[in-house]
Amino acid sequence: MGVLPVAADETGFTADLGRRHSDLFEAFYQHPFLKGMREGTLAKEQVLHYVGQDHQYLTAYVRCYGLGLALSPDREWMRFFHDSAAFILGEESRAHEALCEYAGVSYEEAQVDRLAPSAQAYINHMTAAGHDTLGVLLAALLPCPWTYLWAARRFTEETPLAADHPFHGWWDFYVERSMTEKLLTLRSRLDVLAAEAGPAERERIERAFVASCHYEVRFWEMAWSLEDWTPPNGT
Ligand SMILES: Cc1ncc(C[n+]2csc(CCO)c2C)c(N)n1
Numbered sequence: 358m359g360v361l362p363v364a365a366d367e368t369g370f371t372a373d374l375g376r377r378h379s380d381l382f383e384a385f386y387q388h389p390f391l392k393g394m395r396e397g398t399l400a401k402e403q404v405l406h407y408v409g410q411d412h413q414y415l416t417a418y419v420r421c422y423g424l425g426l427a428l429s430p431d432r433e434w435m436r437f438f439h440d441s442a443a444f445i446l447g448e449e450s451r452a453h454e455a456l457c458e459y460a461g462v463s464y465e466e467a468q469v470d471r472l473a474p475s476a477q478a479y480i481n482h483m484t485a486a487g488h489d490t491l492g493v494l495l496a497a498l499l500p501c502p503w504t505y506l507w508a509a510r511r512f513t514e515e516t517p518l519a520a521d522h523p524f525h526g527w528w529d530f531y532v533e534r535s536m537t538e539k540l541l542t543l544r545s546r547l548d549v550l551a552a553e554a555g556p557a558e559r560e561r562i563e564r565a566f567v568a569s570c571h572y573e574v575r576f577w578e579m580a581w582s583l584e585d586w587t588p589p590n591g592t
Pocket of ligand 1: 411414415418444445502503505506539573576
C-alpha cells in the first residue's frame with residue numbers, strides 16, 4: 358500500500374470507497390496523536406486516555422460482531438462473526454500492552470468506566486448500524502481495521518522502526534500479515550453485499566463507512582485533547 362489506501366489495480370465497491378474517501382485516511386494519518394505515536398513523543402496522560410477509552414471501544418466492537426451474528430443469514434456468516442469476535446476478544450488488547458508499559462501502568466490500572474463523548478458517539482454509530490442490514494454493519498466496522506493497518510504499513514515502510522521505539526509493540530501488532538488477510542476478507546464480504554444491495558441501501562452503506570472514518574479521526578482528537586464531559590465553559 359502506498360499513500361492511498363487502495364492499490365491502483367484494485368476494483369470493487371470498497372476499493373472505490375477507499376479512493377473516494379482517501380482524504381479521511383490522510384486526515385487520520387496526519388493527526389498529531391498518530392504523529393506522536395510515530396515519533397514517540399506523546400504525553401503519558403494522552404496515551405493512558407487512549408488506552409482507557411480504546412478498551413471500552415473494543416468491547417463495543419466485539420459486541421457489534423454479536424449483532425452481526427444475529428443478522429447472519431446462515432452458518433457460514435455466523436462462523437465469520439464468531440471467529441472474528443474470538444480473535445479480537447483474545448488478541449487486540451495485546452496492542453495496548455506496549456502503551457501501558459510506556460505509561461508505566463498495568464493494563465488493569467488503565468481501565469476507565471466512563472466513555473468520552475467521541476468514543477461514545479462512535480460506539481453508538483456502530484451499534485445503530487448493527488440494527489440495519491449486514492452491509493451497513495460491515496461498512497461501519499470496516500474503517501477500524503482499514504485505517505490502522507494502512508497507517509501502520511505506510512509508516513513502517515517509510516521508516517524502519519528503531520529497536521528501542523517506545524511504541525514498537527503497538528506498530529508491530531498492526532503490520533502482522535494475518536491482520537491484512539482479515540481486512541481483505543472483511544472488504545470482499547462487503548463488496549459482495551454492496552453488489553447485491555439496492556441504491557438506497559448502498560447509500561446507507563457508504564454513509565456508515567464515511568461516518569466511521571470520521572470517528573476514527575475524532576478518536577485521535579479525543580485522546581490528543583484529553584476530551585471528557587467537562588462543559589466547554591469549564592464549570
Ligand atoms: C478506535 C479504534 N479503531 C481501530 C482500532 C484497531 N482495531 C480494533 S479491532 C480491530 C480489528 C481486528 O483486530 C482493529 C484493527 C482500535 N484499536 N481502536
